[in-house]
Amino acid sequence: MDQFHDIRPYNDSEVAEVLINLVNTPDFINTIIGFRFAKWPTFLRAPLAFCVKQALKRQISNISNVHEFQTRVAGYMERMIKTTTTNVEYRGIDKLDKKIGYLFLSNHRDIAMDPAFVNYGLYSAGLNTVRIAIGDNLLRRPFVSDLMRLNKSFIVKRSANGIREMMAAFGQLSAYISDSLMKEQSNIWIAQKEGRAKDGLDQTDPAIIKMFFMSQKKLKTPFSEAMANLKIVPVSISYEYDPCAFDKAQELHQKSTTGSYEKAEFEDIDSIKNGIVGQKGKVVVTFGDVIKDGFETPEEFVAEVDRQIITNYAIQPTNEAAFALQQGLPSTDSAFSSYLERCPEELQETVLSMYANPLIQQQKYLNK
Known part of the structure; x- marks a missing residue:
């Protein structure tokens, strides 16, 4: 008996059947359409679904493991x-x-x-x-x-x-x-x-x-x-x-305020x-x-x-720029300053902390 059957990855022998089931799953096809063709008009969804399904069938035909x-x-x-x-x-x-x-x-x-x-x-x-x-x-x-x-x-x-x-x-x-x-x-x-x-x-x-x-x-x-x-x-x-920094900051901000x-x-x-x-x-x-x-x-x-x-973490220019701004110093990275300007004002301090914290955490270890 396979004691891990409900949690393990699929075996080679299961791959072909799973792929066929995926191609025939409307939710999967619709998700691809929403991901790749989000701006296309809705009346094209049906022909798009057909084309996506056919393209996927061709791609999976050569996959057996x-x-x-x-x-x-x-x-x-x-x-x-x-x-x-x-x-x-x-x-x-x-x-x-x-x-x-x-x-x-x-x-x-x-x-x-x-x-x-x-x-x-x-x-x-x-x-x-x-x-x-x-x-x-x-x-x-x-x-x-x-x-x-x-x-x-x-x-x-x-x-x-x-x-x-x-x-x-x-x-x-x-x-x-x-x-x-x-x-x-x-x-x-x-x-x-x-x-x-x-x-x-x-x-x-x-x-x-x-x-x-x-x-x-x-x-x-x-x-x-x-x-x-x-x-x-x-x-x-x-x-x-x-890529998810502003969304993470929104969650952290909402938790801290509500x-x-x-x-x-x-x-x-x-x-x-x-x-x-x-x-x-x-x-x-x-x-x-x-x-x-x-x-x-x-x-x-x-x-x-x-x-x-923490000590192996590669410090990026964005980490250094965020740390500088937290200290009231000029940004060391103009690209990061432009990036921060796109962030809602109420989230900017949270985003700064998010980028500065890896550097602060590393400095604490290195200065022990």
Whole structure:
């Protein structure tokens, strides 16, 4: 019996059927039309749907496994990089061994782009692509779940109700991650905490580390040894410009002024879209060092992850410009000043903090 059937990515043998089902899903076709042809008149929706469906049928006819699907995704990724970034730089990727499965524990700024940039770097370097942890809160539309699982995503059951159901979900997740790494030598990507760091402060949630430990704890493996077994590599992802910055600032501003924020039903899907098509400037992905044994508690381990993520974070001109403006000094980046002028006035201080915080956080570590 497949104990991970409800959370794991699709296997090669399942790819063809899932793709056929996707092409025959009206919600999927209509979403593509809304994404690519939003300005076209509505009376053209029916013929557009037919054309999109036929084009997709031709494209999927040559895809029979996960690798072929990801090769097609890589083509879209290359196009996205050319149109929405000025440069993408990878640091530390040369330290990785192709024969080892790593757990990439990453800071989290963009729902889709964070693992996508990590994946593209590994793919380009001839390393195995990652299995991506994704919360079930993003999978309210079935076709989104199918697309993610085709792209080697596995599901984190954040919507589990009650302590017993939650512990069962965490146990299953922990076992899946351990099996992927230790038995199959597959790479894993997971964010250092639930949700994006909207304020620009990167901090690891100890609950993530405790979840990693669960499956090995049952086998009486000591904490330090268990963590070393997982070959955890902290990853720092830095965007010169965050396409979702103003939306994040609106959420933070509303929470600070009213005490709460209610997400729209498909707000996360819109964030994914905006993250893909929005301008990012320079993007830097830095792979840290494998964390070996010597850490006896989750809190000690978290401290090491945070140290690597924060000190390895590539400071961008936008971070320096935001910090200068916070200090009442002239901006060090005229492009950032123009960018800030497009932001609603009531959100500008929040946006400044969002960009300045990575630099402030790094300086605190370096000055210890």
